[in-house]
Amino acid sequence: MTTSISVAKPARAAAVAAIPVTRKRGARARRVVAAIWPPVVVFALVLAGWYAVSYLALAPERRFLLPPPHEVVVSGFFDPIAGPTILTGLLQTALVAAVGLGVAVVVGVAWGIAMSQARWAERSLFPYAVLLQCIPILALVPLVGFWFGFGFFARVIVCALMALFPIVSNTLFGLRSVDPRMRDLFALQRASSAQVLFKLELPAALPAMFAGLRISAGLAVVGAIVADFFFRQGTAGIGTAISRYQAMVQGPPLFAAIIAAALLGIAVFVFFGWLSRRVVGAWHDSAS
Structure with a gap:
């Protein structure tokens, strides 16, 4: 009798400990369903x-x-001629957008850092960033x-020009938004300018x-597509x-190509949202 009671106690304790885990999984499942069903309903209404x-x-x-959606899928994505053409073009556009976005990130972050180091640098350089944003890209492409x-x-340059301004402006905004109390703490520790930049300003x-x-990634895809419209040479x-x-x-292949381009933009946006949560982590509200 004593042995059965001693065996039952750990089993009961394990069952009690499993209750919070089960509740947590149920809450997570409900959050996933609550996040998925609104866009699914809207998608069904759009199809209808x-x-x-x-x-x-x-x-x-x-x-x-x-053309109806099923005809777009059959005559566009699964057509033996149009399907591979759309897939090849999508991969080439993704490559151009990725390289252009990389160039924009390097130039834009360096530009924003340079402006954050001194007010005279910001007054000297920021108007040209605004000017670049205000000029219609269709006027620059030729x-x-x-x-x-x-x-x-040339396609990469167009992508970089379109994706540059959000990176410049958001980098400058983030570097300028550091808590003044943290700056005072670094000043008390006699931190150098490089230490303040790399250990305080950039992480913040x-x-x-x-x-x-995330904004620039979508603009890079748009830039690659715009460049294709003007530049008929190359891949x-x-x-x-x-x-x-x-x-x-050709209606169905046209709509299929447009949908493929839109899906590429959505995939890029989702990827950088996931990357933001991985890099920023749980220490900032934007990661939730």
Whole structure:
């Protein structure tokens, strides 16, 4: 009898200890469901509206203006000619956007750091960052083509120009937003300018920098597509495929290419959101 009671006590303790774990898993599952179902419902409504416009508002001879979703999938993504063309163009656009974003990150972070070190540097350099943002990119693309050709390098420059300003502005904002009390603490410890920059300012600026990076990542994809529309030489990207399908009035492949480009932008945004949570961690509210 004593042995059975002694065995039952650890079992009961283990069951009691498992209750918080089970509750935690249930709460996590409910949060996942609560985060997923709103976009799923909206997606279903969009599909229903899409089908309604295709079959009810458009005549059969004008249905190429908005082909139904299943026709876009079959004649676009799974077509033996259009499918590989879209996939190849998407990979090329992703490569150009990644390289252009890398250039923009290096230049933009260095630019923001330079402006944060002195007010005269900010007054001297920030107006040119704003000027670069205000000039329509469509006006700069032909000049980039004349100066640097119409190949991969020119496409990268267009991506970098489009993605530069959010990184510059958010880096400067993050570096300027450091708690003054922390600055006083570093001053009391007689920290050098390099120590203040790398041990205080840059870690504190990471949430703002990643916010700008998420915006710039989407702009880099847009820049790669815009460059494809203007630069018809070199390896074709998804923008070239969109332009070709538009000229040939091929509705389903055109919509498939546009959807592929949109999915690329969403994937890039989600990836940098995940990277932000991994790098920033749980020490900042933006990671939640």
